[in-house]
Amino acid sequence: MSTSEAPVLLACAHGTRSPAGRAAVSRLVDAVAAELPGTEVVPTWVDVQTPDLAARTEEYAGRPAVVVPLLLSAGYHVYVDVAEAVAADERHRVSAALGPDRALARLLARRVHEACAAAGAPLGSADAVVLATAGSSDRRAVADCAAVAELLGEELGRPVAVSYLAAARPRVAEAVASARAGLADGGRVVVANYLLAPGYFLDLSRAAGADVDTEPLAVPEGEVPPELVDVVVSRYRSVA
Template sequence: MSDLTPSAAGAPVLVGCSHGTDSVAGRAAIRSIVEGVRRAQPTLDVREAFVDVQTPEVADVVADSLTDAGAAVVVPLLLSAGFHVHVDIAQAVAPDGACASGALGPDPRLVAVLVDRLNAAGAGPGDAVVLAAAGSSDARAAEAVEEVAAGLRAAWPHGAVVVGYGAGATPSVPDAVATARTLGERVVIASYLLAPGFFHDRLLAAGADVVTEPLAPDDRLVEIVVDRYRSGAAALTRGHAGAGRP
Protein backbone atom coordinates (compact mmCIF):
# COMPACT_ATOMS: atom_id res chain seq x y z
CA MET A 1 0.00 0.00 0.00
CA SER A 2 1.68 3.21 -1.18
CA ASP A 3 1.71 6.47 0.72
CA LEU A 4 -0.99 8.92 -0.26
CA THR A 5 1.38 11.89 -0.45
CA PRO A 6 5.15 12.46 -0.33
CA SER A 7 4.65 14.31 2.95
CA ALA A 8 1.85 15.18 5.31
CA ALA A 9 1.89 18.83 4.23
CA GLY A 10 -1.43 19.81 2.70
CA ALA A 11 -3.11 16.45 3.22
CA PRO A 12 -6.38 16.40 5.16
CA VAL A 13 -6.26 14.81 8.58
CA LEU A 14 -7.75 11.33 8.66
CA VAL A 15 -10.13 11.09 11.62
CA GLY A 16 -11.00 7.47 12.37
CA CYS A 17 -14.30 7.65 14.25
CA SER A 18 -15.68 4.62 16.08
CA HIS A 19 -18.64 4.19 18.40
CA GLY A 20 -16.63 3.83 21.60
CA THR A 21 -16.75 0.99 24.11
CA ASP A 22 -16.04 0.17 27.74
CA SER A 23 -14.46 -3.13 26.66
CA VAL A 24 -10.67 -3.18 26.98
CA ALA A 25 -10.45 -5.83 24.27
CA GLY A 26 -12.83 -3.83 22.09
CA ARG A 27 -10.74 -0.70 22.43
CA ALA A 28 -7.62 -2.65 21.48
CA ALA A 29 -9.32 -4.08 18.39
CA ILE A 30 -10.39 -0.65 17.15
CA ARG A 31 -6.99 0.80 17.97
CA SER A 32 -5.44 -1.92 15.80
CA ILE A 33 -7.20 -0.42 12.79
CA VAL A 34 -6.06 3.12 13.58
CA GLU A 35 -2.49 1.99 14.23
CA GLY A 36 -2.56 -0.08 11.06
CA VAL A 37 -3.47 3.01 9.06
CA ARG A 38 -0.62 4.94 10.69
CA ARG A 39 1.83 2.20 9.73
CA ALA A 40 0.50 1.97 6.18
CA GLN A 41 0.48 5.75 5.69
CA PRO A 42 3.30 7.10 7.85
CA THR A 43 3.16 10.61 6.36
CA LEU A 44 -0.52 11.00 7.16
CA ASP A 45 -1.91 12.68 10.28
CA VAL A 46 -4.27 10.05 11.69
CA ARG A 47 -6.41 10.87 14.72
CA GLU A 48 -8.95 8.86 16.70
CA ALA A 49 -12.44 10.04 17.67
CA PHE A 50 -15.69 8.63 19.06
CA VAL A 51 -19.44 9.22 18.96
CA ASP A 52 -20.20 7.71 22.38
CA VAL A 53 -18.68 6.26 25.56
CA GLN A 54 -15.11 7.38 24.89
CA THR A 55 -13.45 10.72 24.24
CA PRO A 56 -12.40 12.79 22.37
CA GLU A 57 -15.69 13.44 20.62
CA VAL A 58 -15.64 13.53 16.85
CA ALA A 59 -16.75 17.18 16.58
CA ASP A 60 -13.86 18.27 18.80
CA VAL A 61 -11.30 16.29 16.81
CA VAL A 62 -12.61 17.71 13.54
CA ALA A 63 -12.41 21.25 14.92
CA ASP A 64 -8.83 20.72 16.11
CA SER A 65 -7.88 19.13 12.78
CA LEU A 66 -9.27 22.09 10.83
CA THR A 67 -7.26 24.45 13.03
CA ASP A 68 -4.07 22.44 12.61
CA ALA A 69 -4.29 21.32 8.99
CA GLY A 70 -7.20 23.17 7.38
CA ALA A 71 -8.96 20.00 6.23
CA ALA A 72 -10.23 16.73 7.68
CA VAL A 73 -11.82 13.55 6.39
CA VAL A 74 -13.78 11.52 8.94
CA VAL A 75 -13.80 7.81 8.17
CA PRO A 76 -16.49 6.05 10.23
CA LEU A 77 -15.01 2.94 11.82
CA LEU A 78 -18.49 1.49 11.63
CA LEU A 79 -19.71 -1.33 9.44
CA SER A 80 -23.01 0.27 8.41
CA ALA A 81 -24.23 3.83 8.07
CA GLY A 82 -26.93 4.41 10.66
CA PHE A 83 -27.72 7.22 13.09
CA HIS A 84 -24.14 7.86 14.13
CA VAL A 85 -22.99 8.35 10.54
CA HIS A 86 -26.00 10.29 9.24
CA VAL A 87 -26.46 12.49 12.32
CA ASP A 88 -23.48 12.60 14.72
CA ILE A 89 -20.71 12.47 12.14
CA ALA A 90 -22.63 14.51 9.60
CA GLN A 91 -22.98 17.32 12.14
CA ALA A 92 -19.30 17.11 13.02
CA VAL A 93 -18.23 17.66 9.39
CA ALA A 94 -20.59 20.57 8.75
CA PRO A 95 -17.75 23.17 8.81
CA ASP A 96 -16.00 24.05 5.56
CA GLY A 97 -12.93 21.92 4.96
CA ALA A 98 -14.36 18.77 6.51
CA CYS A 99 -16.15 15.81 5.04
CA ALA A 100 -17.07 12.25 5.93
CA SER A 101 -16.64 9.12 3.90
CA GLY A 102 -19.08 6.26 3.82
CA ALA A 103 -19.02 3.52 6.43
CA LEU A 104 -16.70 0.55 6.04
CA GLY A 105 -19.45 -1.64 4.68
CA PRO A 106 -20.67 -2.98 2.43
CA ASP A 107 -17.40 -4.08 0.86
CA PRO A 108 -16.30 -7.39 -0.69
CA ARG A 109 -13.26 -7.42 1.58
CA LEU A 110 -15.53 -7.63 4.60
CA VAL A 111 -17.13 -10.72 3.09
CA ALA A 112 -13.67 -12.22 2.66
CA VAL A 113 -12.89 -11.57 6.33
CA LEU A 114 -16.19 -13.18 7.35
CA VAL A 115 -15.34 -16.28 5.30
CA ASP A 116 -11.93 -16.49 6.98
CA ARG A 117 -13.55 -16.18 10.42
CA LEU A 118 -16.03 -18.95 9.56
CA ASN A 119 -13.23 -21.23 8.41
CA ALA A 120 -11.20 -20.47 11.53
CA ALA A 121 -14.20 -21.35 13.70
CA GLY A 122 -14.58 -24.74 12.02
CA ALA A 123 -17.79 -24.02 10.13
CA GLY A 124 -18.47 -26.21 7.15
CA PRO A 125 -20.99 -28.20 5.12
CA GLY A 126 -24.31 -28.71 6.88
CA ASP A 127 -23.96 -25.67 9.13
CA ALA A 128 -26.44 -22.80 8.91
CA VAL A 129 -24.91 -19.37 9.32
CA VAL A 130 -26.42 -16.34 11.03
CA LEU A 131 -24.83 -13.10 9.90
CA ALA A 132 -25.19 -11.12 13.12
CA ALA A 133 -25.00 -7.32 12.93
CA ALA A 134 -25.38 -4.72 15.66
CA GLY A 135 -28.51 -3.30 14.04
CA SER A 136 -29.96 0.16 13.51
CA SER A 137 -33.37 1.77 13.18
CA ASP A 138 -32.08 3.39 9.97
CA ALA A 139 -33.29 1.30 7.04
CA ARG A 140 -30.16 2.19 5.06
CA ALA A 141 -28.04 0.29 7.56
CA ALA A 142 -30.16 -2.84 7.15
CA GLU A 143 -29.87 -2.55 3.36
CA ALA A 144 -26.08 -2.49 3.71
CA VAL A 145 -26.13 -5.59 5.92
CA GLU A 146 -28.34 -7.40 3.42
CA GLU A 147 -25.84 -6.59 0.68
CA VAL A 148 -23.08 -8.15 2.76
CA ALA A 149 -25.32 -11.16 3.42
CA ALA A 150 -25.82 -11.59 -0.34
CA GLY A 151 -22.07 -11.51 -0.82
CA LEU A 152 -21.58 -14.06 1.95
CA ARG A 153 -24.14 -16.42 0.41
CA ALA A 154 -22.23 -16.27 -2.86
CA ALA A 155 -18.88 -16.85 -1.14
CA TRP A 156 -20.04 -19.51 1.34
CA PRO A 157 -21.68 -22.41 -0.52
CA HIS A 158 -21.77 -24.77 2.45
CA GLY A 159 -25.20 -23.89 3.85
CA ALA A 160 -27.91 -21.33 4.42
CA VAL A 161 -27.10 -17.76 5.52
CA VAL A 162 -29.70 -15.74 7.40
CA VAL A 163 -29.44 -12.30 9.01
CA GLY A 164 -30.02 -11.29 12.63
CA TYR A 165 -29.65 -8.01 14.51
CA GLY A 166 -28.57 -7.18 18.03
CA ALA A 167 -30.92 -4.20 18.30
CA GLY A 168 -32.90 -1.70 16.25
CA ALA A 169 -34.01 -4.09 13.50
CA THR A 170 -35.59 -7.50 13.04
CA PRO A 171 -35.18 -10.41 13.19
CA SER A 172 -33.24 -10.46 16.43
CA VAL A 173 -30.18 -12.67 16.59
CA PRO A 174 -31.93 -15.26 18.85
CA ASP A 175 -34.86 -15.39 16.40
CA ALA A 176 -32.46 -15.80 13.49
CA VAL A 177 -30.71 -18.62 15.38
CA ALA A 178 -34.09 -20.33 15.85
CA THR A 179 -34.75 -20.07 12.11
CA ALA A 180 -31.29 -21.38 11.32
CA ARG A 181 -31.96 -24.44 13.50
CA THR A 182 -34.44 -25.58 10.84
CA LEU A 183 -31.88 -25.12 8.05
CA GLY A 184 -28.72 -26.84 9.25
CA GLU A 185 -27.19 -29.43 11.55
CA ARG A 186 -25.42 -26.72 13.58
CA VAL A 187 -25.86 -22.97 13.84
CA VAL A 188 -22.79 -20.77 13.44
CA ILE A 189 -23.04 -17.06 14.15
CA ALA A 190 -20.80 -15.01 11.87
CA SER A 191 -20.07 -11.98 14.01
CA TYR A 192 -20.47 -8.94 11.78
CA LEU A 193 -18.92 -6.71 14.40
CA LEU A 194 -15.59 -4.96 14.40
CA ALA A 195 -14.63 -5.69 17.98
CA PRO A 196 -15.48 -7.49 21.21
CA GLY A 197 -17.84 -5.74 23.58
CA PHE A 198 -21.50 -5.48 24.50
CA PHE A 199 -22.98 -6.77 21.25
CA HIS A 200 -20.48 -9.59 20.81
CA ASP A 201 -21.23 -10.75 24.37
CA ARG A 202 -24.89 -10.93 23.39
CA LEU A 203 -24.00 -13.11 20.41
CA LEU A 204 -22.26 -15.55 22.72
CA ALA A 205 -25.51 -15.90 24.66
CA ALA A 206 -27.82 -16.21 21.62
CA GLY A 207 -27.96 -20.01 21.53
CA ALA A 208 -25.73 -20.85 18.58
CA ASP A 209 -23.30 -23.77 18.54
CA VAL A 210 -20.38 -21.60 17.40
CA VAL A 211 -19.71 -17.86 17.31
CA THR A 212 -16.90 -16.49 15.18
CA GLU A 213 -14.46 -13.85 16.30
CA PRO A 214 -15.14 -10.19 15.36
CA LEU A 215 -13.54 -8.75 12.24
CA ALA A 216 -10.70 -6.73 13.80
CA PRO A 217 -7.78 -6.91 13.74
CA ASP A 218 -7.30 -7.49 10.02
CA ASP A 219 -5.17 -5.70 7.41
CA ARG A 220 -8.12 -5.62 5.00
CA LEU A 221 -9.91 -3.26 7.37
CA VAL A 222 -6.93 -0.94 7.11
CA GLU A 223 -7.15 -1.06 3.32
CA ILE A 224 -10.84 -0.14 3.42
CA VAL A 225 -10.18 2.81 5.73
CA VAL A 226 -7.47 4.14 3.42
CA ASP A 227 -9.75 3.76 0.40
CA ARG A 228 -12.57 5.60 2.18
CA TYR A 229 -10.15 8.38 3.12
CA ARG A 230 -8.95 8.71 -0.47
CA SER A 231 -12.52 9.13 -1.69
CA GLY A 232 -13.21 11.79 0.91
CA ALA A 233 -9.97 13.66 0.24
CA ALA A 234 -10.72 13.63 -3.49
CA ALA A 235 -14.17 15.08 -2.82
CA LEU A 236 -12.62 17.89 -0.78
CA THR A 237 -10.09 18.60 -3.52
CA ARG A 238 -12.82 18.82 -6.15
CA GLY A 239 -14.94 21.01 -3.88
CA HIS A 240 -17.70 18.49 -4.51
CA ALA A 241 -21.10 19.86 -3.57
CA GLY A 242 -22.28 18.02 -0.52
CA ALA A 243 -18.85 16.57 0.23
CA GLY A 244 -19.44 17.16 3.92
CA ARG A 245 -22.26 14.65 3.99
CA PRO A 246 -21.58 10.91 4.42
Protein backbone atom coordinates (compact mmCIF):
# COMPACT_ATOMS: atom_id res chain seq x y z
CA MET A 1 0.00 0.00 0.00
CA SER A 2 1.12 3.57 -0.55
CA THR A 3 1.24 6.11 2.24
CA SER A 4 -1.97 7.71 0.93
CA GLU A 5 -3.80 4.35 1.06
CA ALA A 6 -2.59 3.10 4.42
CA PRO A 7 -4.00 4.60 7.62
CA VAL A 8 -1.47 6.56 9.62
CA LEU A 9 -0.21 4.62 12.62
CA LEU A 10 -0.26 6.87 15.69
CA ALA A 11 2.06 5.08 18.10
CA CYS A 12 0.84 6.39 21.45
CA ALA A 13 3.13 5.87 24.43
CA HIS A 14 2.66 7.08 27.99
CA GLY A 15 5.55 9.54 27.95
CA THR A 16 8.55 9.85 30.25
CA ARG A 17 11.18 12.34 31.39
CA SER A 18 13.85 9.63 31.24
CA PRO A 19 16.27 10.12 28.31
CA ALA A 20 16.83 6.35 28.22
CA GLY A 21 13.08 5.74 28.17
CA ARG A 22 12.57 8.25 25.38
CA ALA A 23 15.34 6.65 23.34
CA ALA A 24 13.91 3.15 23.85
CA VAL A 25 10.44 4.17 22.68
CA SER A 26 11.84 6.13 19.73
CA ARG A 27 13.80 3.08 18.60
CA LEU A 28 10.69 0.93 18.91
CA VAL A 29 8.67 3.34 16.76
CA ASP A 30 11.45 3.39 14.16
CA ALA A 31 11.54 -0.42 14.10
CA VAL A 32 7.77 -0.57 13.61
CA ALA A 33 8.05 1.90 10.72
CA ALA A 34 10.70 -0.30 9.11
CA GLU A 35 8.26 -3.24 9.25
CA LEU A 36 5.50 -1.20 7.60
CA PRO A 37 6.96 0.38 4.46
CA GLY A 38 4.45 2.70 2.87
CA THR A 39 2.77 3.44 6.20
CA GLU A 40 3.34 6.70 8.02
CA VAL A 41 4.24 5.88 11.63
CA VAL A 42 4.02 8.85 13.99
CA PRO A 43 4.89 8.96 17.71
CA THR A 44 2.60 10.61 20.23
CA TRP A 45 1.96 10.49 23.97
CA VAL A 46 -0.80 10.63 26.56
CA ASP A 47 1.28 12.37 29.24
CA VAL A 48 4.57 14.18 29.94
CA GLN A 49 5.75 14.51 26.32
CA THR A 50 4.36 16.44 23.38
CA PRO A 51 2.67 16.48 20.95
CA ASP A 52 -0.03 14.67 22.87
CA LEU A 53 -2.58 12.44 21.22
CA ALA A 54 -5.28 15.12 21.07
CA ALA A 55 -2.91 17.35 19.09
CA ARG A 56 -1.95 14.48 16.79
CA THR A 57 -5.54 13.50 16.03
CA GLU A 58 -6.28 17.14 15.22
CA GLU A 59 -3.20 17.23 12.97
CA TYR A 60 -4.47 14.17 11.09
CA ALA A 61 -8.15 15.15 11.09
CA GLY A 62 -9.97 13.77 8.08
CA ARG A 63 -7.29 11.18 7.32
CA PRO A 64 -7.60 7.50 8.18
CA ALA A 65 -5.54 6.76 11.27
CA VAL A 66 -5.09 3.93 13.74
CA VAL A 67 -4.00 4.68 17.29
CA VAL A 68 -1.93 1.84 18.71
CA PRO A 69 -1.54 2.37 22.46
CA LEU A 70 2.03 1.48 23.39
CA LEU A 71 0.64 0.54 26.78
CA LEU A 72 0.94 -2.88 28.34
CA SER A 73 -2.56 -3.01 29.79
CA ALA A 74 -5.85 -1.27 29.12
CA GLY A 75 -6.75 1.16 31.89
CA TYR A 76 -7.64 4.83 32.23
CA HIS A 77 -5.39 6.04 29.43
CA VAL A 78 -6.93 3.63 26.91
CA TYR A 79 -10.55 3.88 28.01
CA VAL A 80 -10.59 7.64 28.64
CA ASP A 81 -7.64 9.60 27.22
CA VAL A 82 -7.31 7.69 23.96
CA ALA A 83 -11.05 7.23 23.49
CA GLU A 84 -11.68 10.96 23.93
CA ALA A 85 -8.89 11.89 21.53
CA VAL A 86 -10.39 9.88 18.65
CA ALA A 87 -14.08 10.48 19.37
CA ALA A 88 -14.46 13.48 17.05
CA ASP A 89 -13.26 11.75 13.86
CA GLU A 90 -14.92 8.60 12.57
CA ARG A 91 -11.85 7.88 10.43
CA HIS A 92 -9.72 7.43 13.54
CA ARG A 93 -9.72 4.01 15.17
CA VAL A 94 -8.02 2.48 18.19
CA SER A 95 -6.40 -0.91 18.51
CA ALA A 96 -6.16 -2.97 21.66
CA ALA A 97 -3.35 -2.26 24.10
CA LEU A 98 -0.19 -4.34 23.65
CA GLY A 99 -0.92 -6.72 26.50
CA PRO A 100 -1.76 -9.28 27.52
CA ASP A 101 -0.09 -11.21 24.73
CA ARG A 102 1.79 -14.49 24.58
CA ALA A 103 4.59 -12.83 22.58
CA LEU A 104 5.22 -10.38 25.42
CA ALA A 105 5.34 -13.26 27.89
CA ARG A 106 7.99 -14.90 25.72
CA LEU A 107 9.96 -11.67 25.71
CA LEU A 108 9.63 -11.40 29.48
CA ALA A 109 10.88 -14.97 29.85
CA ARG A 110 13.87 -14.12 27.68
CA ARG A 111 14.58 -11.09 29.85
CA VAL A 112 14.43 -13.30 32.97
CA HIS A 113 16.91 -15.80 31.55
CA GLU A 114 19.22 -13.00 30.40
CA ALA A 115 19.16 -11.29 33.80
CA CYS A 116 19.78 -14.51 35.72
CA ALA A 117 22.70 -15.43 33.48
CA ALA A 118 24.17 -11.93 33.88
CA ALA A 119 23.83 -12.30 37.66
CA GLY A 120 25.98 -15.41 37.59
CA ALA A 121 23.65 -18.40 37.37
CA PRO A 122 20.73 -19.58 35.21
CA LEU A 123 17.21 -19.42 36.57
CA GLY A 124 17.06 -22.26 39.08
CA SER A 125 14.31 -24.39 40.54
CA ALA A 126 14.73 -22.66 43.91
CA ASP A 127 14.32 -19.17 42.45
CA ALA A 128 11.04 -17.28 42.84
CA VAL A 129 9.78 -14.96 40.10
CA VAL A 130 7.73 -11.81 40.70
CA LEU A 131 6.16 -9.84 37.86
CA ALA A 132 6.46 -6.08 38.43
CA THR A 133 3.80 -4.01 36.65
CA ALA A 134 3.02 -0.31 36.70
CA GLY A 135 -0.37 -0.81 38.34
CA SER A 136 -3.75 0.81 37.83
CA SER A 137 -6.93 1.62 39.71
CA ASP A 138 -8.88 0.14 36.78
CA ARG A 139 -9.72 -3.48 37.53
CA ARG A 140 -9.52 -4.33 33.82
CA ALA A 141 -5.87 -3.28 33.72
CA VAL A 142 -5.19 -5.21 36.92
CA ALA A 143 -6.75 -8.29 35.31
CA ASP A 144 -4.58 -7.79 32.21
CA CYS A 145 -1.45 -7.83 34.39
CA ALA A 146 -2.58 -10.95 36.23
CA ALA A 147 -3.10 -12.64 32.86
CA VAL A 148 0.47 -11.80 31.86
CA ALA A 149 1.76 -13.30 35.11
CA GLU A 150 -0.04 -16.53 34.21
CA LEU A 151 1.39 -16.51 30.69
CA LEU A 152 4.90 -15.87 32.02
CA GLY A 153 4.45 -18.71 34.48
CA GLU A 154 3.61 -21.02 31.59
CA GLU A 155 6.71 -19.87 29.71
CA LEU A 156 8.96 -20.40 32.74
CA GLY A 157 7.28 -23.54 34.05
CA ARG A 158 6.66 -22.14 37.54
CA PRO A 159 4.21 -19.88 39.38
CA VAL A 160 4.78 -16.15 38.94
CA ALA A 161 3.44 -13.68 41.50
CA VAL A 162 1.98 -10.46 40.11
CA SER A 163 2.75 -7.15 41.82
CA TYR A 164 2.21 -3.46 41.20
CA LEU A 165 4.23 -0.28 41.52
CA ALA A 166 1.22 1.96 42.10
CA ALA A 167 -2.55 1.96 42.65
CA ALA A 168 -2.99 -1.78 43.31
CA ARG A 169 -1.63 -4.40 45.69
CA PRO A 170 0.53 -6.20 46.46
CA ARG A 171 3.21 -3.64 45.76
CA VAL A 172 6.44 -4.97 44.28
CA ALA A 173 8.39 -4.63 47.54
CA GLU A 174 5.64 -6.54 49.37
CA ALA A 175 5.66 -9.33 46.80
CA VAL A 176 9.46 -9.53 46.91
CA ALA A 177 9.41 -9.81 50.71
CA SER A 178 6.72 -12.49 50.57
CA ALA A 179 8.66 -14.47 47.96
CA ARG A 180 11.85 -14.20 50.00
CA ALA A 181 10.09 -15.56 53.08
CA GLY A 182 9.27 -18.74 51.18
CA LEU A 183 12.62 -19.28 49.46
CA ALA A 184 14.44 -22.57 49.69
CA ASP A 185 18.15 -22.52 50.46
CA GLY A 186 20.10 -20.95 47.61
CA GLY A 187 17.03 -19.45 46.00
CA ARG A 188 16.83 -15.93 44.63
CA VAL A 189 13.96 -13.51 44.13
CA VAL A 190 13.84 -12.50 40.47
CA VAL A 191 11.74 -9.52 39.40
CA ALA A 192 10.53 -9.53 35.79
CA ASN A 193 9.85 -5.92 34.88
CA TYR A 194 6.71 -5.73 32.76
CA LEU A 195 7.46 -2.15 31.80
CA LEU A 196 7.80 -0.80 28.29
CA ALA A 197 10.96 1.25 28.81
CA PRO A 198 13.31 2.73 31.42
CA GLY A 199 11.94 5.48 33.62
CA TYR A 200 10.50 6.23 37.02
CA PHE A 201 8.74 2.89 37.47
CA LEU A 202 11.83 0.88 36.56
CA ASP A 203 13.84 2.82 39.14
CA LEU A 204 11.13 2.14 41.71
CA SER A 205 11.10 -1.56 40.89
CA ARG A 206 14.85 -1.83 41.22
CA ALA A 207 14.62 -0.43 44.74
CA ALA A 208 12.24 -3.21 45.83
CA GLY A 209 14.94 -5.55 47.14
CA ALA A 210 15.08 -8.34 44.55
CA ASP A 211 18.25 -10.36 44.02
CA VAL A 212 17.88 -10.17 40.24
CA ASP A 213 15.81 -7.82 38.13
CA THR A 214 15.32 -7.65 34.41
CA GLU A 215 15.59 -4.97 31.79
CA PRO A 216 12.26 -3.55 30.59
CA LEU A 217 10.81 -4.77 27.31
CA ALA A 218 12.39 -1.98 25.23
CA VAL A 219 15.89 -0.68 25.88
CA PRO A 220 17.80 2.33 24.54
CA GLU A 221 20.60 0.29 22.97
CA GLY A 222 21.01 -3.06 21.27
CA GLU A 223 18.31 -5.08 19.58
CA VAL A 224 14.76 -3.81 19.42
CA PRO A 225 12.90 -6.96 20.49
CA PRO A 226 11.18 -8.48 17.45
CA GLU A 227 8.42 -9.83 19.71
CA LEU A 228 7.51 -6.29 20.70
CA VAL A 229 7.64 -4.96 17.15
CA ASP A 230 5.44 -7.83 15.96
CA VAL A 231 2.80 -7.09 18.60
CA VAL A 232 2.63 -3.41 17.61
CA VAL A 233 2.36 -4.30 13.92
CA SER A 234 -0.30 -6.93 14.67
CA ARG A 235 -2.36 -4.44 16.67
CA TYR A 236 -2.23 -1.95 13.80
CA ARG A 237 -3.17 -4.49 11.16
CA SER A 238 -6.06 -5.78 13.26
CA VAL A 239 -7.98 -2.54 12.67
CA ALA A 240 -6.26 -0.88 9.68
